[in-house]
Amino acid sequence: MDLIGFLPSFGNFFYTIAAFVVVLSVIVAVHEYGHYIVGRWSGIHADVFSIGFGPVLASRKDRRGTVWQIAAIPLGGYVKFAGDADAASGKDADALSTMNDSARRRTMHGAPLWARSATVAAGPLFNFIFSFFVFAALMMVQGVAVDEPIVGEITPLPAQPFELQQGDRILAVEGVETATLGDFLSAAETLPAQAELNYRVDRDGRVLQVTGPHPQPPLAGSVAMQSAAREARMQPGDVITAIDGTPIATFRELRELVADSAGGALELTVWRNGDVVDLTLVPRSTDLPLPDGGFETRYLIGLTSGAVFEYATQTPSVVDAATMAATQIWRVLRTSVEGLYYMVLGQISTCNLSSPIGIAEASAAMASDGVFELVWFIAILSVAIGFLNLFPIPPLDGGHLVFYAYEAVMRRPASDRAVRVLMAIGLSLVLTLFAFALFTDLTC
Structure with a gap:
């Protein structure tokens, strides 16, 4: 056995697992803390707050009597409230039967309907709130592009040097007027497929004719996770100069x-x-999701076009950042719903499903791309997991909310037997979906 040759693979495997544990632990902690804190505010006592399942690696009991622990299997977590028989909030009938009214009020099963409903709904809600603040914060830190074609630092390209300089304001490219940054970028689709073009610029009050790069060269801006380009080890900043021996000068040709x-x-x-x-x-x-809804199937290698120069940016207002964050959450939710719908209809591939294997690979890919990309990915995944937990399937949060809705309408809770049967059926469905997602990750 070539142990030296095996070490890089082992290192990559360890890196993937570490990234997966960090990503999932953050999301699980946010979700379960939502359950815990709203339960506490509602007068429900938490016996255990756990990140992970299985053997306990570390634990500590706080002054309220809650045990905070980290367990060995990092595939989720749970809050075990007083009166629960297990992590899925099954009823401990024997313990509840020995409690007085005051003690029962501090359990999940003895609390008022509003308290139970708020506690269960808080998990997914906290996932959405967390993502909202992360998206807004990242947009304010990163800034948004100013809608003016002002040249920042020029990206290294094989056709350099150009006469275009940092600080130039682009007035036109090959005679096409560029009053805004949007005009400059949209011109890329109609300009000649050449590596070098003629620019008219305003430089310190003087209008000059200079040479510059095509607005959209075959430059890799980002490399998508689980893509052909990432598998081939392409990197941001790579410039594709030829395909099958045919020279190309624009991303459009690529x-x-x-x-x-x-x-x-x-x-x-x-x-x-x-x-x-x-x-x-x-x-x-x-x-691919379409802007107006639905999906389009295309052949891709997983590259986005890189910018030929850094765009001038500005910090958005709090209102603008909040609006963009809400829009991003809505986009993730809409894409998730449409994806599931079209998969059920058979119009798109089930390879779009991801199991923990796919999430682990994606986590490692985002971590290797940088902190900004990793945090953004965590926020997207937090929305997706919050949405998944709202499915009306026991033992997911949505399943518990269905039980509570039944109780609100019928003025009595569902029978313990019915709850146990439905929980067993729901758990079977969840495990089946998990196995199917695992199968698609291994075979797609």
């Missing part, structure tokens, strides 16, 4: 050649920091 490949292997010539690298990629059939 997109068209990938779309026409029908999934066939492509031989790419890549310029990377002055060096030339040859890579082979196989475009993957991918289901």
Whole structure:
């Protein structure tokens, strides 16, 4: 056995697991803290707050009598409230029968309906609130592009040097007026497919004719997780100069050649920091959400176009950041609902489902891309997990809320027998979905 050759793989595996544990632990902690704190405010006592399942690795009891613990299996967590028989909030009938009214009020099963409903709903709600503040904070830290085509630091490209300089305000490219940054970017679709173009710029009050790069060269801005480009080890900043020996100068040409490949292997010539690298990629059939709803299936390699220069940015107002954060949450929720709907109809692939394996790979990919990308991914996943927990399936939070809705309408709780049967059926459905997602991650 080649132990030295095995070490890099082992290191990657450890890195993937570590990233997965960090990502999932943050989301689980937020979710379970929502249950815990709203339960506490509602007068329900928590016996155990656990991150993970199985053997306890570390624990501490606080002054309220709640045990805070970290367990060995990092696939979730739970809050065990007083009167619960297990982590799924099953009723401990024997313990409840020996309690007086005051003690029963401090249990999940003896609390008023409003307190139980608020405590259960708080988990997903806290996931959404957490993501909202993370999105808003990242937008304020990162800033948003100013809608003016003012040149920042120019990205290294193989065709440099250009006469375009940092600080120039672009007035036109090849005669196409660019009053806004949007005009400059949209011009990329109609400009000649050349690496070097003619610019008219305002430089310190003087109007000059200079040369500059195409607004959208075949430059990798980001590399999508679980994509052909990431599998081939492409990196942000890579410039694709040729495909199957055919030179290209624009991202538009790259997109068209990938779309026409029908999934066939492509031989790419890549310029990377002055060096030339040859890579082979196989475009993957991918289901993409459309702006107006629905999905479109296309062949992709997992690259987004990089910026030819840094755009001037400004810090958005609190209101603007909050609006953009809410819009991002709505986009994740809508895409999730539409994805499930079209998968059930068979119109898009079930390969869009992810098990812990897929989430672990994505976590490692985002962690390798940087802190900003990792935190953004955590916020997106927090929305998705909050949404998943609202499914009306026991033992998910949505299933408990269905029981409480029944109790509110019928003026009596569902029978213990019915709850046990439905919990067993729901658990079977959840495990089946888990197994199916695991199967798709292993086979897709």
